[in-house]
Amino acid sequence: MSTPEPADRVLSRASLAEGNPTAWFDELYTAAARGEAEVPWTRGKPQADLVTWAAEHPGEGRRALVVGSALGDDSELLAAAGWVVTGFDIAPTAVEAARVRFPESAVDYVVADLLKPPGEWHQAFDLVVEIMNIQAMPRDFRPAALTSLAGFLAPGGTALVSEVAEESTDVETWVSPPWPFSRAEIESIAQDGVRLVSLGTVRDGARHWATFTR
């Protein structure tokens, strides 16, 4: 008997075929809430590289924006480290789940689309965290997503970006999503006054880890 295909594969394929690259996220979170699917990126704890970074970078009341906040673990980590955090996700079910998981949270969890962000977020954040979200959208959307991302960063702030490193993948056999990033694509976030500060890899070269400032 063959193993059933995971729900994220089935839902993303249908969503992409319909020309809607992001509908499947909420469908997947909704199916997971009913116990009918697993969300493969759910860790139940903050992302390990962000934990290391946050330990050395207290927020001291500065504003942070977490892109693709999912179930809230990274946002809560930063709030505990003194950042005033907004976490946003395109999936209303994920945003609601984060609010339910952390009922006393100081984090402002909102539904928003990286491709159409609120105007008041322009250059409004001292820290912008983008971990493995833009890579979850097809490459056609990448230039617009990177422009939005760069636009969130306030002067003097820091943007953290981590995506699967294309250089570590076998492009012949790779099945998307996600769509990995080349080093040059990570560097292209340095636009409109944003500068690359550092670019390396973590997880034995599997993921880019980059920092930017304005």
Ligand SMILES: C[S@@+](CC[C@H](N)C(=O)[O-])C[C@H]1O[C@@H](n2cnc3c(N)ncnc32)[C@H](O)[C@@H]1O
């Ligand atoms: C692969 S998950 C990564 C979640 C989290 N950042 C992590 O590291 O575990 C991608 C997340 O981004 C959200 N997302 C996808 N496209 C988005 C968009 N255009 N705007 C905002 N959130 C988006 C999805 O709903 C999902 O929660």
